[in-house]
Amino acid sequence: MIQFEYTITDPLGIHARPAAELVKTATAYRSSISIQYRDKEISAKKMIALMSLGLKQSDKIKLSIQGEDEIEAAEELKHFLQEKL
Amino acid sequence: MYTGKGFGIVEGKATGKVLVISSCVSANIVVENTNSPSFELERFYKARSEAGVQLQNLQEQSATSLGKDQAAIFEAQTMMLMDEDFEEVVRELIIKKDLSAIQAVKAGGEKIAAIFLGMENEQMRSKAADIFDLSRRLHTILSGQSASVYPPEEPFILLAKDLSPGELMQWRSPQLQGIVLSGGSAHSHLAILAAAMKLPCLISADIESDKTYENKILALDASAGMFYLDPDKALLNRFIQEIKREKIKKPATDNRPFYLKTGEEIEILANIGSPEELDSVLEHHCQGIGLFRSEFAYLGRLDFPSEEELFQVYRRLALGMQGRKVVIRTLDIGADKDAPCFGLAREENPALGNRGIRLCLQRQDVFRTQLRAICRAAAFGNLMLMVPMLISLDELLQVKGLLLEVQEELRQEGLEIPELPVGAMIETPAAVMLSEALAKEAAFFSIGSNDLTQYTLAVDRQNPALAALYRQSHPAVFRMLGEVMRAAKAAQIPCSICGELAHDIAHTRELADMGFRSFSMAPVFVPAFKKYLSEQYLQSASPNDTI
Numbered sequence: 001m002i003q004f005e006y007t008i009t010d011p012l013g014i015h016a017r018p019a020a021e022l023v024k025t026a027t028a029y030r031s032s033i034s035i036q037y038r039d040k041e042i043s044a045k046k047m048i049a050l051m052s053l054g055l056k057q058s059d060k061i062k063l064s065i066q067g068e069d070e071i072e073a074a075e076e077l078k079h080f081l082q083e084k085l
Numbered sequence: 086m087y088t089g090k091g092f093g094i095v096e097g098k099a100t101g102k103v104l105v106i107s108s109c110v111s112a113n114i115v116v117e118n119t120n121s122p123s124f125e126l127e128r129f130y131k132a133r134s135e136a137g138v139q140l141q142n143l144q145e146q147s148a149t150s151l152g153k154d155q156a157a158i159f160e161a162q163t164m165m166l167m168d169e170d171f172e173e174v175v176r177e178l179i180i181k182k183d184l185s186a187i188q189a190v191k192a193g194g195e196k197i198a199a200i201f202l203g204m205e206n207e208q209m210r211s212k213a214a215d216i217f218d219l220s221r222r223l224h225t226i227l228s229g230q231s232a233s234v235y236p237p238e239e240p241f242i243l244l245a246k247d248l249s250p251g252e253l254m255q256w257r258s259p260q261l262q263g264i265v266l267s268g269g270s271a272h273s274h275l276a277i278l279a280a281a282m283k284l285p286c287l288i289s290a291d292i293e294s295d296k297t298y299e300n301k302i303l304a305l306d307a308s309a310g311m312f313y314l315d316p317d318k319a320l321l322n323r324f325i326q327e328i329k330r331e332k333i334k335k336p337a338t339d340n341r342p343f344y345l346k347t348g349e350e351i352e353i354l355a356n357i358g359s360p361e362e363l364d365s366v367l368e369h370h371c372q373g374i375g376l377f378r379s380e381f382a383y384l385g386r387l388d389f390p391s392e393e394e395l396f397q398v399y400r401r402l403a404l405g406m407q408g409r410k411v412v413i414r415t416l417d418i419g420a421d422k423d424a425p426c427f428g429l430a431r432e433e434n435p436a437l438g439n440r441g442i443r444l445c446l447q448r449q450d451v452f453r454t455q456l457r458a459i460c461r462a463a464a465f466g467n468l469m470l471m472v473p474m475l476i477s478l479d480e481l482l483q484v485k486g487l488l489l490e491v492q493e494e495l496r497q498e499g500l501e502i503p504e505l506p507v508g509a510m511i512e513t514p515a516a517v518m519l520s521e522a523l524a525k526e527a528a529f530f531s532i533g534s535n536d537l538t539q540y541t542l543a544v545d546r547q548n549p550a551l552a553a554l555y556r557q558s559h560p561a562v563f564r565m566l567g568e569v570m571r572a573a574k575a576a577q578i579p580c581s582i583c584g585e586l587a588h589d590i591a592h593t594r595e596l597a598d599m600g601f602r603s604f605s606m607a608p609v610f611v612p613a614f615k616k617y618l619s620e621q622y623l624q625s626a627s628p629n630d631t632i
Contacts, residue, residue: 011393016212017154020161047164048171048216052200054209057393 001066002074010085013056018084023047025080031067033077044077086549087314090421091265091290092384093307094276094359096607098331099263099285100304100324101240103314105296106252125179128186132226136166139222143254151281158250158274166219171197187227194220218249236260242303245294250274257282263305265290265312268385280361283609287312289384289422308356308607309535309585311547320552330613339615340370345597351618354412354605356583360398363405365608373410375531375605376471376583377402379455380417383424389451395458403466410467412531412605413459414510415484416452417441417473427451436539441474446483456491463505471508471531476515478522481507485526510583512536517565524576531605532569534584538562557586563595570600581605590617 008014014022026033026044033044037059042049044063055061065074140163148156165171174196178189198213198220236258243256247268253275264279269288279286285307292298292314304316304324313320343351354375355366366374382390382398402411418424419440420432427448432438445452462468472484485507492502509516509523512533516523524530538557539546546555556562566582573580581603586592588606590613596604606614 011397013209016161016215017157020157020164023164046168046170047161048168048197051209051212054204 001064002070003062003064004074004078005060005062006078006081006085007060008055008057008085011057013059014050014053014085016051019047019051021084022077022080023050025076026073029065029067029069029073029076031065031070031073033073034064036062036064086316086320087292088547088549089291089312089314090310090547091287091307091312092358092380092422093285093287093310094269094381095279095284095286095362096308096356096358097263097283097285097609098304098306098308098324098328099242100302100316100321100328101242101260101262102237103244103298103301103303104237104241104256105294105299106243106245106248106256107294107296120185122180122183125184125186125189126176128227129175129179129189129223132186132190132223133166133172135226136219136222137163139226140166140251143251147254147278151278155278155281158277159254162215162219162251165215166222171219187224190220190223190227194223214247214249218251221249222251242305244292244298244303248275250278253278253282263287263307265292265303265305267292267294276359276361280359280364283365308609313549317549320549331609339612339619341619343615343618345602349602351597352581352603353611353614354410354581354583354603355608355611356605357608360401360405362608363402366406369608369611371608371611373412373467374402374406375412375581375603377411377413378417379413379415380422380424383416383418383426384422385425387425389426389454392454392458392461395455396461399459399462399468400465403462403468406466408467410469412469412471412508414471414473415442416445416455418444436536436545442472442480442484443474446480449487453487453491456488457495460488460492460495460502460505461500463503464501469506469508469528471510471529473510473533474512474536475509475523476513478519478526481509481523481526511569512540514541514565517568520569520572521575524572524578527578529578530569530573530580532566532580532582532584534562534566534582534586537565537584538586541565557584557589558592562586563599566596566601567599574600579603588614590614593617594621 023045034041035044037053037055040053042053044050063077140159144156144159147159171193175189175193178184178192179186184192194216198216201213201216202210204210236256237260240260240262242263242265244265247266248264261284263285266288267290285305287305287307290312298314301315302321304313304321345351352372354373355371356376357366357374358378359381382395399413417440418427419435420429420438421435459468459470472481475481488505488507495502506528508529508531509527510533511517511520511530534557535546538555538559541562542554542559544551544554570580582596582601583605587604588610
């Protein structure tokens with residue numbers, strides 16, 4: 001399992017369009033991918049759940065990735081977050 | 086004739102028959118017998134795949150005709166439609182609560198939308214609209230209503246409380262002329278689409294989306310924030326003529342500069358109400374934004390926009406204009422605008438009420454947030470500040486004082502804050518009479534001829550019975566303009582004009598003779614204005630070969 005933390009820098013937080021991109025990126029992998037924010041943990045492959053976290057700028061999230069392609073998944077997700085969020 | 090007001094988020098004029106769109110989810114719940122849960126489940130899945138196909142089509146259509154960003158709106162909706170949690174909620178309602186597929190998509194949609202509506206952040210709350218849109222789409226498919234709805238064959242204007250991007254795409258046709266919404270939000274995806282389609286669009290309009298208005302003629306002037314239901318013949322003809330003139334567009338708008346005989350360049354600036362209009366400003370080769378109405382971010386919402394949110398808007402303008410000037414008019418809100426966040430009481434006479442800079446100086450907490458956002462964004466381009474509704478020098482000095490405080494505060498926080506020129510909007514007779522004194526403190530003047538005419542002539546510009554009296558070319562108004570120009574020249578500050586008079590080619594020559602060199606207008610008027618300049622004594626060429 002790979003885990004890493006990320007702090008949202010996008011001033012608009014995670015809104016619909018980047019959320020869709022994030023879910024799309026996550027569902028391309030077989031590994032299970034979860035996002036933890038405060039006391040909630042959701043699957044990064046679920047759009048509504050992701051949006052319902054209501055993530056804003058400077059919120060800190062923790063990603064946990066587990067499965068056969070976890071290394072590649074972690075790599076791409078990290079890159080995606082840094083570029084887009 | 087009924088005259089109403091609203092806030093234009095995409096400028097321009099339009100006329101057409103009203104088509105009332107009422108959202109059917111709450112309006113008519115089809116009562117039906119519930120079949121077995123497995124049958125209803127199957128109906129749900131079928132409807133879901135059909136909705137998926139519809140959204141896929143919308144996505145492709147908007148990708149080819151509008152652009153990638155617009156298409157992404159529908160992609161996000163598809164993902165919500167196919168979302169496992171949504172499916173789970175609907176399944177449970179069908180299996181455990183014995184609901185029909187129709188009832189389940191409605192209840193399920195409400196349940197999920199409630200999560201978003203409960204959030205503190207306006208941006209997140211607006212996501213509920215996406216969910217309602219999905220459940221409406223499924224409802225329509227399940228009740229078999231959709232197939233027979235086609236856009237009318239004659240020019241029409243959509244009237245609704247609010248519209249989803251999907252609904253707008255559904256009604257998209259060459260006959261669609263404009264949009265009037267009694268609700269609407271600046272954060273909606275609709276604003277992005279309407280701007281991309283160049284559809285004049287009014288939000289927060291004071292009219293109900295009532296079926297009785299259907300098929301009535303509506304004349305919409307989004308640039309002035311006005312609409313006329315059942316307009317009289319004269320007004321309708323004037324609109325039709327003006328729209329025709331607006332449409333005289335060459336394939337690419339003239340990007341040559343225009344000069345006077347004296348060699349002085351004529352400056353053409355844009356009036357806009359939302360950052361979504363940036364593209365049309367650039368497309369029309371405007372030399373800058375002469376009036377950015379900053380109200381849009383405050384309308385229709387219960388909380389005030391955050392500094393960060395405003396900063397993003399202003400930064401986008403600054404960057405988008407690539408160093409060309411952007412004049413941001415500070416918040417100009419009064420009791421006649423739909424801004425529940427201010428909790429303003431109804432006023433007998435809002436045109437003379439607590440509005441513009443008066444309100445801002447009373448609500449300095451709100452005003453400071455706007456000033457901070459503008460100051461921070463100023464580092465990314467050429468921003469200027471313009472103060473509306475001034476009646477005294479003291480008001481201008483107060484604003485400049487506040488601005489200095491805010492700039493100092495930001496510098497203490499370690500930010501580099503560039504100078505920000507502060508100009509005065511001249512739109513009250515008081516400001517005209519004091520223009521000499523104001524010119525010593527203002528970095529520039531801009532004349533708002535719409536309000537200046539109304540206040541000078543004591544003619545309510547919304548009263549249809551007085552339409553003939555409301556003339557911006559009235560000699561009294563021109564005397565006012567002359568006075569302001571004289572004061573500006575004496576103090577050697579620039580003076581532009583940004584009301585309707587700015588694009589009225591019947592008076593351009595006279596204004597140029599008076600000394601006006603800078604004209605700010607809605608982008609749609611630019612082609613006709615440039616055409617006039619190129620045909621008239623104002624020659625378009627290098628200064629050397631002018632007459």
